[in-house]
Amino acid sequence: MRVLAAMSGGVDSAVAAARAVDAGHDVVGVHMALNRAPGTLRTGSRGCCTIEDALDARRAADLLGIPFYVWDLSESFVQEVVEDFVAEYAAGRTPNPCVRCNERIKFAALLDKGVALGFDAVCTGHYARVLRGAGGAELHRAADAAKDQSYVLAVLDADQVAHAMFPLGDAPTKEQVRAEAERRGLPVARKPDSHDICFIPDGDTRGFLADKLGEEPGEVLDEDGAVLGTHTGTYGFTVGQRKGLGLTRPAPDGRPRYVLSIEPVRRTVTVGPAERLAVGELHAVEAVWSAPEPAGPVEVHVQVRAHGEAVPAVAEVVGGGTGEGTGEGVRVVLRTPLTGVAPGQTVAFYAGTRVLGSATISGTVPVAG
Incomplete structure (x- = not known):
């Protein structure tokens, strides 16, 4: 060849x-x-x-x-x-x-x-x-x-x-x-692997985005809508983030708080306890299949991070997309909840070691509430 x-x-x-x-x-x-x-x-x-x-x-x-x-x-x-x-x-x-x-x-x-x-x-x-x-x-x-x-x-x-x-x-x-x-005899035998995002070599993702998008100040809220702090741009946060939240006071129970959701139009970041990060269902769009497209609900394992755990789930192709976005949609019911899943992440579908396809997460359904 x-x-x-x-x-x-x-x-x-x-x-x-x-x-x-x-x-x-x-x-x-x-x-x-x-x-x-x-x-x-x-x-x-x-x-x-x-x-x-x-x-x-x-x-x-x-x-x-x-x-x-x-x-x-x-x-x-x-x-x-x-x-x-x-x-x-x-x-x-x-x-x-x-x-x-x-x-x-x-x-x-x-x-x-x-x-x-x-x-x-x-x-x-x-x-x-x-x-x-x-x-x-x-x-x-x-x-x-x-x-x-x-x-x-x-x-x-x-x-x-x-x-x-x-x-x-x-x-x-x-x-x-x-x-x-x-x-x-290849001279690159001991060359270090590349890490981080290749076009942000200093590793400062927030600084890179701030330079591209400028400051867009907003508020950090709890689940009841109380203002806990301010920020200079929602792009500096991702679901599941714990550090760098800029909170002005601790939670009443003293426990850590995490980013639960991001609303760029309102410029708000909502934080809450760790248990609110667990999701039991994913909605995804723009599915791509390297294996034959499932004709109905199918038992799979799904992975939402490059080196994340693959967990059992039931995936089903749904017409017209699910949540925001375009293209074919997939509804994924997780047998094992996942935490810190953010819209925009890729969900990959596996049958054993075989990759069936993938889709882009458009929304999640929390286990609690």
């Missing part, structure tokens, strides 16, 4: 490309330039898509003896990921930019361009597995549960999964991948 290997400049994508070469594929490496400031330098594990990352990717491609190109996808990245991130927070939701990047850049923009150029698959360093059989390609969890990245790939549809290649899916541990990189 002709394979387009996405090479970020990290150890995972370098080893994934090497394994694709070993498998006998015709591999071409490509580094996606997503940063509008190409001279940006990397600081330890913070930041990505820097000039150093591009150089590291080129060195790895040279060592593997494969052609290498840099594709400028920065405009698409800004529109589809960064601006979406800002708009979601402005609307009181909590997005996952890594999910959006995989959906709209790596497996939309990159894959579409690769297929148009005659490539059969896109290879990345994600820890997930694609199993191919008579029923087609299936997306599954990685062998290493600690590194499993199937959650951020749950937004892929069936055609995208069919054109995806994840050579690290069967790797027992990340340390073994690093050891393999050292044996191959």
Whole structure:
């Protein structure tokens, strides 16, 4: 097969490309330039898509003896990921930019361009597995549960999964991948993993949003509507948050309080006790299925965070969407309540290790009240 290997400049994508070469594929490496400031330098594990990352990717491609190109996808990245991130927070939701990047850049923009150029698959360093059989390609969890990245790939549809290649899916541990990189002589073998949001390398999400949105002062309320404090923007909060609430007085019972809901139009943040965070039902919109769409209620496990616990639930596709948003809706009744679930998060659906699909959470129903 002709394979387009996405090479970020990290150890995972370098080893994934090497394994694709070993498998006998015709591999071409490509580094996606997503940063509008190409001279940006990397600081330890913070930041990505820097000039150093591009150089590291080129060195790895040279060592593997494969052609290498840099594709400028920065405009698409800004529109589809960064601006979406800002708009979601402005609307009181909590997005996952890594999910959006995989959906709209790596497996939309990159894959579409690769297929148009005659490539059969896109290879990345994600820890997930694609199993191919008579029923087609299936997306599954990685062998290493600690590194499993199937959650951020749950937004892929069936055609995208069919054109995806994840050579690290069967790797027992990340340390073994690093050891393999050292044996191959790849200079990125001990390069630190990237953490935090790549386009906010200093980790100050609230400061980043404040710079984009400006100050929008409002009030922090309890569940009865009493004013407990003020804030400079609802975008500085997310459901389940405990610290940095700016409260002027403690709760009558002395217990901690958490963000329960965010109303960006009224510019209010409502806080309350921990037990009010538990939800028993999710409403989600814009469903995407890599497996056949369920025809009725189906027993699944659902996951709402990249490394969160998967809990049993019953999911049912409902016409016309549920809650706010557009597109096909899904109603999810949780067998085990989840806490701190925010609109805007992705809910991924699993049957065993297989990813069935995903949707964007538009609303929740608390267990209490």
